[in-house]
Structures are given as C-alpha cells and as structure tokens.
Amino acid sequence: MARFHRKLERSAIGFVLAIIGVSAIGGFVEIAPLFTIDETVEKAPDMRLYTPLELAGRNIYTREGCYACHSQMIRTLRDEVERYGPYSLAVESQYDHPMLWGSKRTGPDLARVGGKYSDAWHVAHLVNPRDVVPESVMPRYGWLQRNTLSTDDLGRHLAAQRALGVPYTQDMVTNAASDAAGQSNPDGTGASGVKQRYGEATNIRAFDGNPDRLTEMDALVAYLQILGKLTDAAHRQTASSKE
Known part of the structure; x- marks a missing residue:
C-alpha cells in the first residue's frame, strides 16, 4: 500500500484524477438524496408562516447567537422525546432560512418551547435568567425591552x-x-389585519407586557412562543404511530 501511495504521489495527473474521483463520490453521496426530497419531506397542509413580528424575533435570535447554545432539533432518541416532545420533522423547518437545528446544548432544546411558558416567564428569563432558573449560565438580555424594534425593512x-x-x-x-405592530397590540386597529393574513391561530398580545411600544423583546418572545407551533404534523405522526 505504501508503494502504491508513493507511486501515486509522484504522478501529478494520477494524483489529480484520484482527488477528482474521491470528490465525485463524496459529492454524489451528498447530492443524491436531494432527488428524493419530495418523498422524504412530510406533508403539512396546516403549515403556517412566520408573521413579520415572529420573523423579526427570529432575526434577533440569530443576531444574538442564541443558536450557539440552544438547538432546535429533537432527535429520535427516547430520552430526548420524553424530555422535549415528538422528534423534529423535516417539514417543520421548510420555511427556515437558514435552519437553526444546531448540535450544541448549553441550554435546552427549543424546538417545542412555544406555549410551554407564559410571556411573562420569557420576559423575566431574558431580563435575568437566574431569577427563574437559578443554575442558568445564560447572559442577560434585558436591554431588548428598551430597544424599539425597527420595522422599516x-x-x-x-x-x-x-x-x-x-x-x-x-x-x-x-x-x-x-x-x-398590530400583533403586539390586541386592541389596536392593526390586529384584525394580522389575523386575516396569517390565520385565527396567530398569537396577538402584548408580549413584553406593554402594548403601547413595540420592542425587540416583543419580537423575540413572539418568536419563542411559535416554536413547534407552525404545524401539528409531529404530534399527529406520534398519535398515529401509537394506534
């Protein structure tokens, strides 16, 4: 084998061809599954879109590097399913650009955190994580409550x-x-338009507790409260597998 390698390394053309061959195999292994993507991604007719406020919250989540400590992908392992809920499906991330699956869990997985805690809990946790989770090592994000959300873009x-x-x-x-603005002010004139465009199930409330001012805290909490709620496909699949 050593002789073969020495011979190959002395032949520039042979070495280049070997590199191309190995790269082609690796490329084929990665690309081939894409041709069956329509068969492997589950169908979810009830799939909802992120509202502008939730999308803004997702952008803040990405900007602050939250994905570096929190994954959004529950594996099929029994301990993960028992702790976090049904394992993640590909269809649940079809509107995520970029996807935030992740693999690092300094903090818990957030794939199904939507609705698990109240808005007030999330605000308190973001202002000072130790107030609600004494052992938390998460940094404070209280200044999000002081930052007015930019909506021009x-x-x-x-x-x-x-x-x-x-x-x-x-x-x-x-x-x-x-x-x-309408999603964070349920008594405002814009609330009805939000429901009309994004559906009756849309969360419309003052996420940070103050309906008179739209903040980055509103956006981030709105995003956290929709995680795992865009479609019920995973829960339906779990229920059907138990029948």
Missing part, C-alpha cells in the same frame, strides 16, 4: 424569504410593518 425581509420559496403574498410584504 420588514417588508424587504419578507420579500427575501419569498425569493427563497416561502409563500408570502404581496399583501403580506406590503403590510409587514403594520402587521408587526
């Missing part, structure tokens, strides 16, 4: 997502800024 964010295949309508893109 939300329409462009939705348009960019649409270019990647997320089925946002032009109406959603046009009304992105007003829908973000």
Whole structure:
C-alpha cells in the first residue's frame, strides 16, 4: 500500500484524477438524496408562516447567537422525546432560512418551547435568567425591552424569504410593518389585519407586557412562543404511530 501511495504521489495527473474521483463520490453521496426530497419531506397542509413580528424575533435570535447554545432539533432518541416532545420533522423547518437545528446544548432544546411558558416567564428569563432558573449560565438580555424594534425593512425581509420559496403574498410584504405592530397590540386597529393574513391561530398580545411600544423583546418572545407551533404534523405522526 505504501508503494502504491508513493507511486501515486509522484504522478501529478494520477494524483489529480484520484482527488477528482474521491470528490465525485463524496459529492454524489451528498447530492443524491436531494432527488428524493419530495418523498422524504412530510406533508403539512396546516403549515403556517412566520408573521413579520415572529420573523423579526427570529432575526434577533440569530443576531444574538442564541443558536450557539440552544438547538432546535429533537432527535429520535427516547430520552430526548420524553424530555422535549415528538422528534423534529423535516417539514417543520421548510420555511427556515437558514435552519437553526444546531448540535450544541448549553441550554435546552427549543424546538417545542412555544406555549410551554407564559410571556411573562420569557420576559423575566431574558431580563435575568437566574431569577427563574437559578443554575442558568445564560447572559442577560434585558436591554431588548428598551430597544424599539425597527420595522422599516420588514417588508424587504419578507420579500427575501419569498425569493427563497416561502409563500408570502404581496399583501403580506406590503403590510409587514403594520402587521408587526398590530400583533403586539390586541386592541389596536392593526390586529384584525394580522389575523386575516396569517390565520385565527396567530398569537396577538402584548408580549413584553406593554402594548403601547413595540420592542425587540416583543419580537423575540413572539418568536419563542411559535416554536413547534407552525404545524401539528409531529404530534399527529406520534398519535398515529401509537394506534
């Protein structure tokens, strides 16, 4: 074998051909599954879209590097399913650009955190994690409650997502800024438009407790509260497997 390697390394053409061959095999292994993607991704007719406020929260989540400590992918292992809920399905991430599956768990997996805690709990946890989880090593994010959420570019964010295949309508893109404000103010004039465009199941409330001001805290909590709630496909699959 050593002789073969020495001979191969002395032949530039042979060495280049060997590299191309190995690269081709690796490329084929990675690309071939994409041809069966329609068969491997589950169907979810009830799949919802992120609202502009939830998408803004996702952007903040990414900006602050939350994915570095929290994964969003529950494996099929029994201990993970018992702790976090049904294992993650590919369809649940079809509108995530980029996906935030992750593999590092300094903190718990957040794939199904939506609805698990109240908005007040999330706000308190983000302001000072030790107040609700004494052993937490998570940094404080209280300043998100003081930061006014910038909504001027939300329409462009939705348009960019649409270019990647997320089925946002032009109406959603046009009304992105007003829908973000409307979702965090249930008594405001914009709340009805949010439900009309994104569905009756949309969370509409003052996420940070103050409906008169739209903050980055509103956006992040809105995003956390929708995780695992965009579709019920995983829970349906679990229920059918038990029958």
